[in-house]
């Protein structure tokens with residue numbers, strides 16, 4: 001997948017990636033699923049000029065995939081497309097909240113398209129604050145429904161998989177201890 005930031009895309013007040021990932025740099029350590037102490041919720045970074053390199057370089061998939069309409073913006077969809085494994089042809093969909101978007105045709109069409117093309121698709125959920133997220137590979141689970149173009153069956157697999165992660169995953173505590181030399 002191409003990794004060129006598209007013109008006209010912006011965070012628009014989303015601060016999801018200042019919260020869900022663990023950050024482990026020399027100047028900033030932050031456990032997973034905890035809002036960075038330097039983030040003003042809904043506004044963004046308060047140490048923008050000195051933010052770590054890892055923050056400067058991160059854009060979610062909304063910034064790279066031209067086919068995604070505004071309904072895919074994390075603020076609207078509740079889904080963050082993680083871009084870290086695009087070069088391995090894997091798309092990880094971090095589902096932050098269970099929104100009506102997950103049962104929309106747009107979501108099913110895009111996920112089904114990736115599965116049909118052989119792109120790896122993973123669903124991911126955040127753990128409790130201070131715990132690492134958990135993910136599940138979706139391709140084999142969705143193969144039949146995608147081949148049959150059966151939207152209802154796809155929705156069932158989506159719902160089952162997300163519930164399965166939430167109910168049965170043993171969330172692993174993130175040992176990262178909050179500390180910052182910034183600002």
Ligand code: SF4
Nearest residue numbers: 011014015016017060
């Ligand atoms: S998840 Fe995407 S839209 Fe949200 S803050 Fe991060 S890069 Fe911006």
Ligand code: SF4
Nearest residue numbers: 018036038039045055
């Ligand atoms: S330093 Fe700034 S950009 Fe990085 S996680 Fe914290 S608030 Fe977000």
